[in-house]
Amino acid sequence: MTRIIGLISGTSVDGIDAALVDISGTDLDLKVELLAGQTYPYPAELRESILAVCAGKVISMAELAELDDAIASSFAQAAENIQTGHQPATLIGSHGQTVYHRPPIKAGGIRGTGESNSPLGYTLQLGRGDLIAHLTGITTVSNFRVADIAIGGHGAPLVPRVDAYLLSHPEEGRCIQNLGGIGNVAYIPPRRDNWLEKMRGWDTGPGNSLLDLAVEHLTNGAKTYDEDGKWAATGSPCQPLVEQWLQQDYFHLPPPKSTGRELFGVDYLNQCLKDAGPYQLSPADFLATLTELTAASIAHSYQTFLPQMPQRVFLCGGGSRNLYLKQRIQSLLKTIPVLTTHDVGLSADFKEAIAFAVLAYWRQLGIPGNLPSATGAPHEVLLGEIHPA
Ligand SMILES: Nc1ncnc2c1ncn2[C@@H]1O[C@H](COP(=O)(O)OP(=O)(O)OP(=O)(O)O)[C@@H](O)[C@H]1O
Ligand SMILES: CC(=O)N[C@H]1[C@@H]2OC[C@@H](O2)[C@@H](O)[C@@H]1O[C@H](C)C(=O)O
Known part of the structure; x- marks a missing residue:
């Protein structure tokens, strides 16, 4: 030891x-x-x-x-x-x-x-x-x-190999979804045959980065994040904007792929604010729309790039405390249970x-x-x- x-x-x-x-x-x-x-x-x-x-x-x-x-x-x-x-x-x-x-x-x-x-x-x-x-x-x-x-x-991402040995399951295919500033996923197939070679992992895109920047912008720096997603939960996503933003190249790039604040940073948020102008969204609607982009980019990437959908999804990182984001991911993944790694004994924080x-x-x-x-x-x-x- x-x-x-x-x-x-x-x-x-x-x-x-x-x-x-x-x-x-x-x-x-x-x-x-x-x-x-x-x-x-x-x-x-x-x-x-x-x-x-x-x-x-x-x-x-x-x-x-x-x-x-x-x-x-x-x-x-x-x-x-x-x-x-x-x-x-x-x-x-x-x-x-x-x-x-x-x-x-x-x-x-x-x-x-x-x-x-x-x-x-x-x-x-x-x-x-x-x-x-x-x-x-x-x-x-x-x-x-x-x-x-x-x-x-x-x-x-480098964490997937560690996820493999701490969170794999003999019969269950799992996605471990980190929601940090950037989001990343490790897909772990059931632990049989060449399971390690069949694993997948990539950066899904924004985790909390756009949400945090938006909250800072909307509160003139008084707040740095949307605690538990409470603010976004009072708004409604603007679906046409989400559809427009999902056209962005990164979301269509096949894995392996990685990204960072160089792409999903201040300039990206400024473009989102510009795109949102014509819709005259309230701050809560704008946050709900960014939250929806985050959730949808994750769900779409599973549907597009995974060999098969997982049986369960385990969230981790600070964004797993954003209850509204968690609820939106759950809603988009329909019957696939969305939990946190804490539920299987590994600290999500x-x-x-x-x-x-x-x-x-x-x-x-x-x-x-x-x-x-x-x-x-x-x-x-x-x-x-x-x-x-
Ligand atoms: N209670 C909460 N409600 C909503 N969001 C939260 C809460 N607690 C933490 N967060 C979010 O989690 C973020 C920090 O998450 P975390 O520490 O996992 O990110 P990170 O490790 O910096 O990023 P990465 O994984 O991309 O390297 C905060 O900036 C905030 O947006
Ligand atoms: C270059 C860099 O720091 N990337 C981070 C970032 O934050 C999340 C995602 O983008 C991931 O690829 C990576 O971090 C984790 C710890 C990883 O390497 O698995």
């Missing part, structure tokens, strides 16, 4: 999710016990700097170094805090903070910004692992995405942090972490760089 800390700040940039776990086994015998899970919000100024860079703000190399280290220091602090009252961990798996993600040309081609002739994708997670190791005195694995990108993959603890553990054991059918990489590869304490 190994005690490990998993750390991630996702595309919502709401703060650092930290999980302290005990891990044993390696694949089908993999067991994870969550000892502690916490979200540590970023200091407001740091969050603003990160969001500005994600939205394309130009900064100097010196400012980049400063931001990298400020994020690493916050991650190290989160690692210290999560161990309080527990025996210390011997390893940290730190995803860091994505500030830029560009999918590879061959495997997808739809890029938000920064066109380049390079066939390889490009991804940048700040919060360097060497500083986290230095500050905590704990060996840290970081930079998980680059090895998959280097062989032509998307470097994302800390699953991603747990996953990066598992990926660090696999890295140390020399076990590959990517799932080629989800990232589009030609083969499995070891993920992450090890920074000894």
Whole structure:
């Protein structure tokens, strides 16, 4: 048994999710016990700097170094805090903070910004692992995405392989749908024959990113998200707009595919606001329409790209707390029950942090972490760089 800390700040940039776990086994015998899970919000100024860079703000190399280290220091602090009252961990798996993600040309081609002739994708997670190791005195694995990108993959999503070993079922086909800033799915067929090869995974598109940006816009920054989806629930979706938005190229691109705030960010929201102009929607109707786009993009992608529909869907990530979004996904998936991973014993809030603890553990054991059918990489590869304490 190994005690490990998993750390991630996702595309919502709401703060650092930290999980302290005990891990044993390696694949089908993999067991994870969550000892502690916490979200540590970023200091407001740091969050603003990160969001500005994600939205394309130009900064100097010196400012980049400063931001990298400020994020690493916050991650190290989160690692210290999560161990309080527990025996210390011997390893940290730190995803860091994505500030830029560009999918590879061959495997997808739809890029938000920064066109380049390079066939390889490009991804940048700040919060360097060497500083986290230095500050905590704990060996840290970081930079998980680059090895998959280097062989032509998307470097994302990486959680599906962990989902496979923690959430597969002998007879049931399952979709594990993460609703973070961006949404992503892992489809796990029943655990027989070549089930791992038959798995699928991709980024479905917006999770909470457009909703959060809209709430911030509609409240002049007073609120950052629609708690439990209560505001959207008082409105009605504008169906013609949803149909129009669903025509967008990304939703029709076959997986493997990945995306980020470069596409589903501020510019995208501004276009949505422009498109909505003629309909004169109330704020609640506008939010309900964005929620419907999010739900419909997920349901349509299952219907279009899965070899068969799952028997059950398990939501995770912050958006699984948005009851209106959950209800809309359920309604569009009709008779397929929509639950949360919490219902089968895995924290819906800390699953991603747990996953990066598992990926660090696999890295140390020399076990590959990517799932080629989800990232589009030609083969499995070891993920992450090890920074000894
Ligand atoms: N009670 C709630 N009601 C509605 N939405 C919520 C609630 N709690 C959290 N959220 C949403 O969840 C978001 C955070 O989710 P999460 O931490 O899973 O995202 P992330 O990890 O940053 O993103 P990603 O998975 O794309 O990397 C918040 O920005 C908010 O939109
Ligand atoms: C580049 C990047 O940070 N991608 C994130 C993002 O947030 C959700 C989705 O887009 C997913 O592809 C990925 O994160 C999770 C942790 C993953 O790799 O599985």
